[in-house]
Amino acid sequence: MDVSQYLDLFLEESMEHLQTLNTGLLNLENNPGRLDFLDEIFRSAHTLKGMSATMGYDSITQLTHKMENLLGKIKERKVELNQEIINTLFQCVDVVESMLNKIREGETPEVDLNDLLEKLSKAEEQKAAKQSSEVGSQEKKKNKTKDKQENTEKAEKKQANKSEQKQEEKLEVVSEDESEDISKDDSEDIPEENEVDQATIVFNDSEKNIINEAVSKGYSLWKIQISLAPECLMKAVRAFMVFRNLGNIGDIIKSIPSVQDIEDEKFDKEFTLALVTKKGQKEIEAALNISEISVERLEKLKGEKTKQTVVNNFKTINKDTDNSKKQTIHQTVRVDIGRLDKLMNLVGELVINKTRLEQIYLANDLRGLNEAIEQINRITTDLQMVVQNVRMVSVEQVFNRFPRMVRDLSQEMGKDVELILEGKDTELDRTVIDEIGDPLVHLIRNSLDHGLELPEERRALHKNATGILKLSARHEGNRVTICVEDDGKGIDVDVIKKKSVEKNIVTPAQLESMDEQNIINLIFESGFSTAKVVTDVSGRGVGLDVVKSKIQALSGQVFVETKKGQGSRFVIKLPLTLAIIQALLVKVQDEVFAIPLGNIDETTNLETEKIEHVHGQNALVLRGKVLPLVNIQKILEVPGDNEVKEANVVVVYKGDQKVGLVVEELIGQQEIVISSLGKMLSGVPGIAGASILGNGKVSLILDIGTLI
Amino acid sequence: MEGQYIALKLGHEEYAVDILGVKEIIRLSHITRVPKAPFFIQGVINLRGNVIPVINSHLRLGLQQIEMTEKSRIIIFNIEDTVVGFTVDEVIEVITLNDEMLEKPQMVEGNNKYIKNIGKMNDRLIMILDSDKLLDLSLI
Numbered sequence: 001m002d003v004s005q006y007l008d009l010f011l012e013e014s015m016e017h018l019q020t021l022n023t024g025l026l027n028l029e030n031n032p033g034r035l036d037f038l039d040e041i042f043r044s045a046h047t048l049k050g051m052s053a054t055m056g057y058d059s060i061t062q063l064t065h066k067m068e069n070l071l072g073k074i075k076e077r078k079v080e081l082n083q084e085i086i087n088t089l090f091q092c093v094d095v096v097e098s099m100l101n102k103i104r105e106g107e108t109p110e111v112d113l114n115d116l117l118e119k120l121s122k123a124e125e126q127k128a129a130k131q132s133s134e135v136g137s138q139e140k141k142k143n144k145t146k147d148k149q150e151n152t153e154k155a156e157k158k159q160a161n162k163s164e165q166k167q168e169e170k171l172e173v174v175s176e177d178e179s180e181d182i183s184k185d186d187s188e189d190i191p192e193e194n195e196v197d198q199a200t201i202v203f204n205d206s207e208k209n210i211i212n213e214a215v216s217k218g219y220s221l222w223k224i225q226i227s228l229a230p231e232c233l234m235k236a237v238r239a240f241m242v243f244r245n246l247g248n249i250g251d252i253i254k255s256i257p258s259v260q261d262i263e264d265e266k267f268d269k270e271f272t273l274a275l276v277t278k279k280g281q282k283e284i285e286a287a288l289n290i291s292e293i294s295v296e297r298l299e300k301l302k303g304e305k306t307k308q309t310v311v312n313n314f315k316t317i318n319k320d321t322d323n324s325k326k327q328t329i330h331q332t333v334r335v336d337i338g339r340l341d342k343l344m345n346l347v348g349e350l351v352i353n354k355t356r357l358e359q360i361y362l363a364n365d366l367r368g369l370n371e372a373i374e375q376i377n378r379i380t381t382d383l384q385m386v387v388q389n390v391r392m393v394s395v396e397q398v399f400n401r402f403p404r405m406v407r408d409l410s411q412e413m414g415k416d417v418e419l420i421l422e423g424k425d426t427e428l429d430r431t432v433i434d435e436i437g438d439p440l441v442h443l444i445r446n447s448l449d450h451g452l453e454l455p456e457e458r459r460a461l462h463k464n465a466t467g468i469l470k471l472s473a474r475h476e477g478n479r480v481t482i483c484v485e486d487d488g489k490g491i492d493v494d495v496i497k498k499k500s501v502e503k504n505i506v507t508p509a510q511l512e513s514m515d516e517q518n519i520i521n522l523i524f525e526s527g528f529s530t531a532k533v534v535t536d537v538s539g540r541g542v543g544l545d546v547v548k549s550k551i552q553a554l555s556g557q558v559f560v561e562t563k564k565g566q567g568s569r570f571v572i573k574l575p576l577t578l579a580i581i582q583a584l585l586v587k588v589q590d591e592v593f594a595i596p597l598g599n600i601d602e603t604t605n606l607e608t609e610k611i612e613h614v615h616g617q618n619a620l621v622l623r624g625k626v627l628p629l630v631n632i633q634k635i636l637e638v639p640g641d642n643e644v645k646e647a648n649v650v651v652v653y654k655g656d657q658k659v660g661l662v663v664e665e666l667i668g669q670q671e672i673v674i675s676s677l678g679k680m681l682s683g684v685p686g687i688a689g690a691s692i693l694g695n696g697k698v699s700l701i702l703d704i705g706t707l708i
Numbered sequence: 709m710e711g712q713y714i715a716l717k718l719g720h721e722e723y724a725v726d727i728l729g730v731k732e733i734i735r736l737s738h739i740t741r742v743p744k745a746p747f748f749i750q751g752v753i754n755l756r757g758n759v760i761p762v763i764n765s766h767l768r769l770g771l772q773q774i775e776m777t778e779k780s781r782i783i784i785f786n787i788e789d790t791v792v793g794f795t796v797d798e799v800i801e802v803i804t805l806n807d808e809m810l811e812k813p814q815m816v817e818g819n820n821k822y823i824k825n826i827g828k829m830n831d832r833l834i835m836i837l838d839s840d841k842l843l844d845l846s847l848i
Contacts, residue, residue, distance in 0.1 A: 349757050591741065636743040675759040677742070677752060679790060680845060684745050690752055690759040698740040698754050 006233055007103070010055050012334075014100050017044040021093050022404045029086050029407075035075060041089075042071045048096070054233060060099055063113055066120040067092050073124055088119045090404075203274070207253055214276045219250070222275045222284060225297035232292040236265045242273075245287040250277025264331075270296065337430055340391050347380070347387050348673035351580060354380050355670065355694035384580060392427035392576075395473045395482070398437045399424050402444060402471060409448050416455050416465055417448065422472035428480050432574055435554055436482070439547040443484040443570050444469065446544070451488030451568060461565070463487070479598060480576060485569035491562040493519055503528060520560055521655065524548040552705045555581075555596065555688060559656055581674060583691070583701065585667035586650060588633050589640035592699045593663075594672055594691055599704045601651040601658055603666060608647065620649060620660055627651065629660045630708050635686070652704045659708055674701060710806045713827070714783070715834060717798040718765055719774060722834045724803065724827060729839040731786040733799055736776055746845065750795060755784065762793035768842060769822060785839055792843050803829060810836070 024041035028034070045068045052060035067089065073079040099111055203211065211221055224246075228238055239262045246252055254274040257267045277284070281298060288295050354376055361369050399421050410417040428436070452458075452467035459465050464487075473482045493516055500506050500522045511519065522528060526545035551558045555575050562568035575581065575598055583594040584603070604622065611629065612619045618629040629649065632638070649660040672691035677684065686707035690698050713724035714733070739751040739762055748767035752759050762782060766773050774797065782793040810825040813835075824838040 352757065638743070677759060678761055678792075680761045680792060680843075681742060681745055681749065681752070684742060686744060687742065690740070692754045692757065692759065696754055697738050698752050698759055700740065700742065700752075 006055070009334075010051055011100055011104055014048060014051060014096075017048050018093055018097050018100070019400055020044040021048075022090075023400065025086060025089055025093070026403050026407060028081070029083075032081055035077075035081075038071060038075045042068065042075060045071060054231060057099070057103065059111060059113055060096055063092055063096060063116065066117055066124075070120050070124050079124060085123045088116070088123060092116055092120070203254060210253060211274075211276065214251075219276045219278050221253075221301045222250075222277065223297065223299050223301050224273045224275055224284070224288070224295065225270065226273065226288070227270045227294055227296045229292040229294070230269065232269075235267070235269075236263055238290065238292055239263075239267075239271065241290050242288065242293060245290065246273065246275055246277075246284070249279045249283055249287050250275050252276075274301075335390075340387075340430070343387055344391065347384050348580060350380050351384065351671055351673055352692050352694070356696070359694040388429070388576070388580075391430045393430050393433045394425045394427050395433065395436075395480075396424040398433055398440060399471060399473075401437075402440075405441070406444065406448065406469060409445065413448065414454060415448065415452055415467060417452060417467050417469055420468065420470040420472075422470065423474045426473040426475060426480060428574065429576060432480075432554055435550065436572075436574070439550045439558075439572070440471070440482070440484065442543065442547050444471070447484060447486040447488065447568075447570075451486040451490075453489055475576075476573075480574045482572040482574065483569055484572075485567060487567040490564040490566055490568050491520055491523070491560070492564060496520060496522055500525070500528060517656075520562060523560070524558070552703070555598070555703070557653070557655060557705070580671060582669060583672045584650065584669050585693075585699065586632075586648070586661075586663040587665040587667055588636065588663050589638045591636075591638050592667065592693070592697070593632070593636070594670075594699050594701045595650060595652065595661070595704070596688070596701065597669065599652045601653060604649050604651065604660075606647045606649045606660075606662065618662075622651070622660075627658060627660045629662055631662050633662075633664075635707060654704055654708055659704075672699075672701070710804055713803050713805055713834075713836060715800040715803050716781075716783070716796040717800060718769065718796060719771055722800070722832060723796075723837055724805075724834045725783065725785075725837050725839050727802065729785050729787045731784045731791065734782050734784060734793075736780045736782060736795075753782070753793060755791075755793075758791070760784070760791050760793055762795060763842070765795050768794075785843060787839060787843055790843060794842065803827075803834070805829065805834075805836075 021041055021044050024037050024044070028037045028041065031037070045064050049061055049064035049068055052058075052064065070079065070085070070089075074081050074085070079085070095111060095113070095116060102108070215221065226239075226242055228235055232238055243252060243255075243259070252273055253276055255262065256272045261267055262271055275284070281300075284298060285295065354373075357369075357373050357376065361373055402421070403419055406417055406419045447469055452469065453461070453463075455465040458467065468487045470483070470485045472485075473480060475481075496519055497511055500519075501508055501511065505522060505525050505528055506514070524544050524547075526549075528545065548558055551572055551574070557573045559571045559573075560568060561571065575596075582597040584597060584600055585592055585594050587593075606620065610620060612621060612626075614626060614628075618631070620627045620629055627649075633640075647662050647664055648666050649662055650666070651658055651660050653659075670693075672693075674689045674691060676682070677687065677690055681687075686703055688701045688703035690700050693699050712727040714727055714730055715722060715724045717723070734755070737753050739753050741751045742749060742761075745751075745761075748764050750762045750764040750767075752761050754760075765771070776795070777797070779798040781796055781799045783796055783799070785792050785794060805827045809828050811828065813823050813826055822838055822841050823835045825836040827834040827836055
């Protein structure tokens with residue numbers, strides 16, 4: 001069987017299962033006593049095994065099979081769970097991940113697994129766990145202080161909540177089982193009925209009515225039990241074909257599991273249907289002649305009249321609650337991001353043409369056109385919102401990889417760290433999500449490596465021995481703020497002063513005139529940090545310039561706040577979306593530029609005589625504060641010498657400072673679609689991209705971060 | 709082997725480019741200047757909704773600048789997914805040259821690095837430009 005067409009799907013789903021494994025193992029590590037976390041881990045390992053076997057990746061199958069065996073034994077309490085086993089399982093997850101990466105790159109994923117397999121077998125052979133074992137494994141963490149225990153208690157509470165959910169799920173399953181049991185009992189009471197097995201169909205009132213009516217009109221009711229071939233890859237599709245074919249010859253009254261679950265592939269290999277039709281057995285069999293499908297059972301049920309009386313209300317209610325629960329599960333579709341990009345481009349073009357229409361209207365005052373334009377305006381705005389929302393992905397995707405990373409790093413460095421994740425469901429554009437991972441990894445490593453102290457050091461400073469690393473995301477107006485903060489030692493200004501002079505980033509004279517925040521910001525300068533800084537000095541700043549440039553490339557900003565001895569906080573501000581933004585169009589001589597609204601604080605009128613000269617630089621006193629002025633014409637080398645008597649100032653943020661841009665004329669606020677300038681012009685300083693205006697001309701979008 | 713070329717004029721001299729890399733030829737439209745771009749980039753244009761950089765051929769080849777006229781055109785290249793415009797003073801015609809009509813240029817210095825071959829057609833001497841090198845920004 002050719003499975004290559006399923007490769008993408010396989011890789012994607014496997015990665016999700018690896019994520020589940022990682023999270024599950026981490027939970028288990030923190031609470032070794034709670035074997036219920038094993039269920040999820042076990043399921044993921046099992047699914048991985050099944051999928052890789054189907055795809056023919058034997059080594060993954062072999063490894064996951066072993067993992068599954070071991071997990072099974074732990075579950076049955078035949079093997080004692082300890083740190084070593086968890087480490088081994090983590091290693092297995094890593095190996096599977098690297099194999100999957102190789103598959104993605106088109107290589108064969110053969111890796112020497114003997115070592116790991118041996119470890120797994122060894123672990124499997126361990127003696128059964130006694131009750132004391134759990135205490136033992138917890139004793140391993142004896143170096144923890146009281147506070148730590150409090151923390152773990154907190155964590156346990158959190159997890160207890162989770163497990164409650166899980167128990168609910170379990171309850172659901174149980175209740176279903178019960179229902180089947182009941183139906184079994186029911187059927188035994190009714191000797192005239194067909195022999196009933198576990199797949200007996202139980203109908204609710206409305207269904208029964210339909211059946212009764214159908215039977216009275218000469219239809220007959222069939223019970224059809226269908227099973228899929230074990231190698232069937234697209235279960236939902238096959239099931240759909242069954243539904244379609246049967247729908248052609250009759251009506252499907254009921255299916256077990258429900259149609260919704262079947263569509264979501266939430267069933268094993270079998271499902272049972274109740275069909276009302278006038279057709280006979282042969283026609284039904286003909287309709288079910290579908291590959292990878294076999295009919296386990298096909299039997300004619302009678303009018304079901306007797307059964308009605310037996311079906312009790314309790315069960316109906318039970319089913320109903322089940323249904324209502326399932327409705328809350330969102331249906332999702334996997335879509336290639338390329339298609340969404342195309343959609344976004346089309347919407348972008350629509351927006352461009354909309355502005356064009358508006359201009360035509362302004363030029364020729366046509367009656368009726370105004371109304372139409374307003375309608376189009378509303379529709380395009382809605383459309384744009386919808387498309388934008390479709391592209392939104394929660395930051396959870398990025399955040400989820402950090403618990404594992406922090407665990408590994410803190411173990412490596414011998415630091416006690418508690419990672420707090422906040423606002424995981426904050427949504428960001430897919431493109432931003434893809435790009436934000438690396439800078440965050442950088443900042444987290446930085447905090448772990450240079451920010452947080454060793455447990456002994458922390459105790460000596462009367463701090464909690466467990467350091468806190470907090471990663472949070474939240475919406476702020478049209479932007480998303482992501483913070484990475486720690487309660488470590490903070491940034492030492494004196495060390496930065498020393499280093500930046502050594503590295504020739506600033507002269508000692510320049511340092512004199514800088515305030516503390518400006519000095520701290522020097523860590524973002526390129527050339528500030530080298531690997532040597534890391535080992536020699538307690539300061540931070542491994543390639544923070546890379547972080548900064550990456551975030552600026554996403555039209556974002558990054559700041560740092562720090563208090564010596566108390567920790568530091570890196571704040572990243574990002575736009576929600578990159579494709580369409582609000583901008584202010586300004587005119588400089590004959591050229592039009594767009595300034596993203598996100599960068600702008602305010603605009604104000606400028607009378608040339610009010611310009612002050614401070615340190616050889618032009619400045620404006622605005623409400624008592626000195627605002628440095630920048631002449632855009634000079635910076636952008638705009639040709640032309642129109643005498644400017646009256647100008648406007650656009651006050652923009654550069655980092656956390658305000659700067660006034662002197663422009664000739666403010667044209668107005670407008671939605672613009674960002675186009676890239678292409679490979680050839682990428683990296684031109686001060687220009688974030690281009691946009692096509694309503695008049696068909698191209699206007700450049702200014703990148704305030706690199707412009708001034 | 710025969711190949712088709714687009715013959716064009718830069719100043720008073722006749723040049724040609726391989727037709728295979730050419731996507732289309734358009735009339736001059738509004739070109740938006742890009743500050744701080746490489747000196748030979750004239751700017752960017754709007755080509756049916758796409759923003760495309762345009763190279764000034766005179767600056768690129770180190771020729772004397774002349775005013776753009778009615779006859780000026782922009783040749784749009786599409787080479788390895790890079791779409792770039794190239795200003796020329798006039799597009800003359802599509803010509804067919806075979807191997808015998810082509811000669812390697814004698815000198816390899818200076819701006820000759822952009823000239824792949826010299827084509828001889830009747831009495832005309834046509835310098836065949838190397839489109840790949842024209843668009844390679846690392847060559848200046």
